[in-house]
Amino acid sequence: xxxxxxxxRHEVTEMGQEVTLRCKPISGHDYLFWYxxxxxxxxxxxxxxxxxxxxxxxxxxEDRFSAKMPNASFSTLKIQPSEPRDSAVYFCxxxxxxxxxxxxxxxxxxxxxxxx
Amino acid sequence: RKEVEQDPxxxxxxEGATVAFNCTYSNSASQSFFWYRQDCRKEPKLLMSVYSxxxxxxxxxxxxxxxxxYISLLIRDSKLSDSATYLCVVNSxxxxxxxxxxxxxxxxxxxx
Numbered sequence: 314x315x316x317x318x319x320x321x322r323h324e325v326t327e328m329g330q331e332v333t334l335r336c337k338p339i340s341g342h343d344y345l346f347w348y349x350x351x352x353x354x355x356x357x358x359x360x361x362x363x364x365x366x367x368x369x370x371x372x373x374x375e376d377r378f379s380a381k382m383p384n385a386s387f388s389t390l391k392i393q394p395s396e397p398r399d400s401a402v403y404f405c406x407x408x409x410x411x412x413x414x415x416x417x418x419x420x421x422x423x424x425x426x427x428x429x
Numbered sequence: 430r431k432e433v434e435q436d437p438x439x440x441x442x443x444e445g446a447t448v449a450f451n452c453t454y455s456n457s458a459s460q461s462f463f464w465y466r467q468d469c470r471k472e473p474k475l476l477m478s479v480y481s482x483x484x485x486x487x488x489x490x491x492x493x494x495x496x497x498x499y500i501s502l503l504i505r506d507s508k509l510s511d512s513a514t515y516l517c518v519v520n521s522x523x524x525x526x527x528x529x530x531x532x533x534x535x536x537x538x539x540x541x
């Protein structure tokens with residue numbers, strides 16, 4: 314089975330440009346998470362969805378960031394306009410609920426974003 | 430105070446050594462605990478869950494101390510392939526959130 318798929322794997326853009334990151338979760342998983350990882354701040358949760366509905370977006374840094382999940386197999390994270398401080402690795406992860414226990418999250422390979 | 434705190438390391442150990450990492454968490458309502466491993470320039474992957482009674486998986490042993498709010502990971506007979514960053518991960522269900530909080534990670538370098 315394919316794991317979590319992210320695209321692009323690398324993105325280099327100029328400040329002010331719009332950036333769109335894409336994610337396909339594992340089939341059958343009902344939770345999808347977007348994370349950002351930097352050396353300074355580590356791995357930070359940006360937003361997560363359950364059954365395509367955004368549940369918690371308190372980690373989204375500011376209005377320049379937006380995320381959507383139009384269906385169970387696709388999500389996007391958009392940055393508009395991008396700034397150099399947005400440079401980071403962005404991970405998408407998915408998981409499936411089993412009872413009340415928290416379950417393993419499966420991460421995609423990440424998108425390495427560089428904003429010049 | 431960070432919700433999950435780890436010693437960033439790096440821990441430099443020779444092959445065959447035993448090494449232990451500790452992690453503390455601030456939310457006493459936390460219910461699920463994990464260790465993830467992240468190789469350089471790769472995504473995090475689950476290493477093992479941490480159960481109240483402690484659990485072992487081959488050379489790896491995880492312990493949970495709820496009273497002191499810390500989690501530990503012990504690696505015996507270290508291999509070169511164990512070199513990675515180990516992330517302590519906690520889930521707190523009191524807010525109803527099903528998200529995980531990741532520590533900043535402890536870097537391990539096993540030397541030949």
